Amino acid sequence: DQQVKQNSPSLSVQEGRISILNCDYTNSMFDYFLWYKKYPAEGPTFLISISSIKDKNEDGRFTVFLNKSAKHLSLHIVPSQPGDSAVYFCAASAQEGAQKLVFGQGTRLTINP
């Protein structure tokens, strides 16, 4: 049973436009959410996170929104750049610790010039 779902395997966006990546979760105990970015032949790298006490967190071009009632989070990238082309994983954890971190399946984002 997939507790964290990224229902779009891929997304294609024009350079300069907004990219919106979505993630849904089922476990109401999750209280911390993270986004990781992965380039080919490299390991994932941390991008941005949000605690369940917030509904928005911003870092430069990247903003994560959390809707707890809908159990949904999204990552907005504005403006999208070619270097943003990568696979994006959302992840969620509960109080038990990082060893209980649950990842989504990933969304491959392609930014077209």
Next chain:
Amino acid sequence: DAGITQSPRHKVTETGTPVTLRCHQTENHRYMYWYRQDPGHGLRLIHYSYGVKDTDKGEVSDGYSVSRSKTEDFLLTLESATSSQTSVYFCAISGSGGSNEKLFFGSGTQLSVL
């Protein structure tokens, strides 16, 4: 970049043979993790360690064992490799095991079991 080295980077082996993957860190982090990445599944935790000689199972631990004899090294062993263990394996580290802790990942090992 976090000092994490995985070896080998690529490995092709035959069904039934033993395989050991190595993760070496220079950050002196207490926690180390082994994940596998498969299409449609994202990253799934195999085993993790919270200190020297202290390890525990993750979500997909069957067929795998681990050992941590030094803070800097975490070994993943497939005792008898099967084709279902063909995957990309990532090692990760964190300073503490807190739920809000960021993980730092190595570059991965592509393992093919024929």
